[in-house]
Amino acid sequence: MIVRFVATTWLLAMLPGVGQALMLRQTLTEGPRAAVATILGTATGLLIWSVGAGAGLSAAVLADPAIYRALLVAGGVVLAGIGGRTLWGAIRQRDHTVAPASSPQPRGSRRAAYLAGVATNLANPKAGVFAITLLPAxxxxxxxxxxxxxxxLWSAVTASWYLVFVLLISRGRTFITRPGAQKALGSVSGIVLISVGxxxxxGH
Known part of the structure; x- marks a missing residue:
C-alpha cells in the first residue's frame, strides 16, 4: 500500500498544473532559492490539508465501515478522473514550449515565496480533494x-519531485517543458492514475 501511495503522489506531483507552473515561474523569474522556499510552502500546505482531513474524518471512518467504503470509491473515482483528464489533455496538447529566461531577475523575498507556495496549495482544489478522499482511503x-x-509522506514526495524539477530548469535543461516530454509524461501518468484509481x- 505504501509503494502504491508513493507512486500515486509522485505521479500527481509530476502532472502539469498549478504547482508545476508556479515552480517554473519562481525558478525562471526569482531564482532557484526562491523556488525552494516555494516548495517548502507547498509542503506546508499539504500538511495542513492532511491534518485537517485526518482530524475531521478519522472518527467518522472508525464509526462506520460504510463511510470508509464510500471514501474508497470516491477517492478511486477522483484519481481515475484526474488520470482520464490528464491522458485526454496529453492527447490533445498543442505544441508549445516554455523558454527559460537567460538569467533570473533579482530575487524577491523568500518569505513571500514561501507564503506563495502555502497559499497556492491551500487554494488548489485538487489538493483538497486528494486529502479529503484519498488519504483516508x-x-x-x-x-x-x-x-x-x-x-x-505526501509532502516529502511532492517536495522531492519539485526539487528535481527546479534543478533541471535552473540548469537550463528545459526538455521537461517541451511538448514531446509533456505529452509523454501526461500519457504515462494518466494511464497509471486510471489504473491505481x-x-x-x-478495494484492491
Whole structure:
C-alpha cells in the first residue's frame, strides 16, 4: 500500500498544473532559492490539508465501515478522473514550449515565496480533494495518526519531485517543458492514475 501511495503522489506531483507552473515561474523569474522556499510552502500546505482531513474524518471512518467504503470509491473515482483528464489533455496538447529566461531577475523575498507556495496549495482544489478522499482511503481505519503520517509522506514526495524539477530548469535543461516530454509524461501518468484509481475504488 505504501509503494502504491508513493507512486500515486509522485505521479500527481509530476502532472502539469498549478504547482508545476508556479515552480517554473519562481525558478525562471526569482531564482532557484526562491523556488525552494516555494516548495517548502507547498509542503506546508499539504500538511495542513492532511491534518485537517485526518482530524475531521478519522472518527467518522472508525464509526462506520460504510463511510470508509464510500471514501474508497470516491477517492478511486477522483484519481481515475484526474488520470482520464490528464491522458485526454496529453492527447490533445498543442505544441508549445516554455523558454527559460537567460538569467533570473533579482530575487524577491523568500518569505513571500514561501507564503506563495502555502497559499497556492491551500487554494488548489485538487489538493483538497486528494486529502479529503484519498488519504483516508490509503490510511484505512487507523484514525488520525496514519492519515497524518501519509500526509507527511505526501509532502516529502511532492517536495522531492519539485526539487528535481527546479534543478533541471535552473540548469537550463528545459526538455521537461517541451511538448514531446509533456505529452509523454501526461500519457504515462494518466494511464497509471486510471489504473491505481480503479484498484482503490475496487478495494484492491
Amino acid at each position: 490509503f490510511a484505512g481505519a487507523g484514525g488520525f495518526l496514519p492519515t497524518a503520517g501519509l500526509g507527511l 480503479t484498484a482503490v475504488a475496487l
